[in-house]
Amino acid sequence: MPLHDVGYRSWKSHRCGPAATVWVIAVTGIRLAWESRWLRRLVFFAWSPALIFAASFFAFEQAVDEGRLSSLGEAAEHGRNLDGVGMLGTVLADALGGDPTDVDVESTRRLVWTRLLLAFMRAPQALLLAAVVGLVAPTLISRDLRAKAWLVYFTRPVGRREYILGKATILLLLVLAITMLPALALWLMGVLVSPSLSVALETWDLPLRIIVASLALAIPTVLLALAYSSLTAESRIASFAWFATWVALSIAHGALTTADMVARIRAEQAAVEQLTAADLADGHATTERPSRDFHRRTEPRPSAFQRQFRWLARAAGIDIxxxxxxxxxxxxxxxxMQAAIFGIDPRIRSWGPPAATLTVITIGSLLVLAWRVTAPARG
Structure with missing residues (x-):
């Protein structure tokens, strides 16, 4: 064989499958991302809310073990704090349904655990997810475009599918590490501190719901972040687009919700004025009493705990x-969508439009990725 033969030679060894290619891309990306001190701090900080929610799990199971669930229910109904854990009071007061003397421990435990897990995944973890993804995702594809690393990828046995799956796996593992794993740890801690390990059989579906809810949270966000990263070679632009999407659309949601609230208040005021005019025409009412009665009928006053922990009432599905x-x-x-997965709000009219939005985001992001990943090679 000539010394300087530069021709092709057949590969005689066993070639690994596409799964190995995806795994190598994912492991390399995670190792590079983990070098960032900010990412390590964010992942560590993402587990800290679990300690607060763990206190509620522990306080509830202690009350069950000591037979104090009824007394805690009465305290919650009267707006008193429960062992310093106000969150548990909010959830427990709603779970007992206004009758703290008639307590079914199993059904109450399931409802309390479900609401606490839902609040944990909706309130702190979703916001921390946005921060972690916004820190890691913008550089994953834009850096390859800027450095022309796609030449290295696609001159090897790496296809478009393996490349996208590898990059998505990087974010998916990070997202699951700050959403699914802490929630599963909360469920496991609740089982361990409960009076009997048979609680694991009673709540066997909660880990499955946690996994499904975590995937429903991760898949659209991961693909959207990668799509932004693939559209530009500047990671700063991709990062700005990611955070701007969350902030701007949240502001739009707040503006539309506020407009609905203002319209409803005006409609109520118009109805009050009509009732007042009718009563004055009959000559047997003041202008103040109908207004008070009307608002009492249409807007029940929230409890003390719901006023103090309004964010929890929304996140835990108490306010549905x-x-x-x-x-x-x-x-x-x-x-x-997470509330529907946990069975808190299964109404189709509630989760139907959000499901359509997330489906459009997922499919649109996949199409953008499929187009942009191989665009430099085509050009």
């Missing part, structure tokens, strides 16, 4: 009023 603008904001759409 129909949010018809949830589909506008990815954050609110994901929250509604």
């Amino acid at each position: 009023s129909h949010d018809r603008w949830a589909w506008v904001s990815p954050y609110h759409a994901l929250g509604v």
